[in-house]
Amino acid sequence: MIRVGTSGWAGEGLFAAEPIKAGTRIVSYQGERISKEESARRRAALNSYIFHLDYAWDVDGSGLDNTARYVNHSCDPNCRVELDGKEIWIVADRDLEAGQELSFNYGYDLSEYERFPCACGARNCCGYMLAREFWGNLPVERANYEGLFPQ
Numbered sequence: 001m002i003r004v005g006t007s008g009w010a011g012e013g014l015f016a017a018e019p020i021k022a023g024t025r026i027v028s029y030q031g032e033r034i035s036k037e038e039s040a041r042r043r044a045a046l047n048s049y050i051f052h053l054d055y056a057w058d059v060d061g062s063g064l065d066n067t068a069r070y071v072n073h074s075c076d077p078n079c080r081v082e083l084d085g086k087e088i089w090i091v092a093d094r095d096l097e098a099g100q101e102l103s104f105n106y107g108y109d110l111s112e113y114e115r116f117p118c119a120c121g122a123r124n125c126c127g128y129m130l131a132r133e134f135w136g137n138l139p140v141e142r143a144n145y146e147g148l149f150p151q
């Protein structure tokens with residue numbers, strides 16, 4: 001269903017190898033289960049492959065055997081993340097065509113987004129890998145000053 005390839009905006013990416021219907025669970029996010037404390041340490045070291053699993057645990061998907069790690073952030077994503085209690089799934093948010101690059105919003109919050117600038121190239125790119133719900137809190141004048149908003 002999927003293949004790794006050269007991303008349109010960020011190194012390697014994951015692509016639909018065939019048409020995928022909206023709502024399809026495409027790939028699950030595999031990784032080491034780590035405590036919140038360990039997670040905070042690794043995120044401070046700029047590990048951007050850590051996912052919230054539940055109140056006590058996160059998952060570090062930075063291992064190369066985790067195919068889902070190749071899905072890049074986009075501010076206009078075509079996939080979303082779903083937790084079913086045990087697993088983290090990358091789910092198609094739209095009908096995808098063969099050859100389309102998969103993306104989801106990495107969803108950093110206001111406490112850490114500044115360490116994760118975005119260059120996804122989407123028309124609505126906010127300049128950071130920031131969860132959509134926080135975009136209204138972004139200091140617009142600074143983002144403009146840094147040239148992070150597309151013309």
Ligand SMILES: [Zn+2]
Pocket residue numbers: 074075076118119120121122124125126127128
């Ligand atoms: Zn972006």
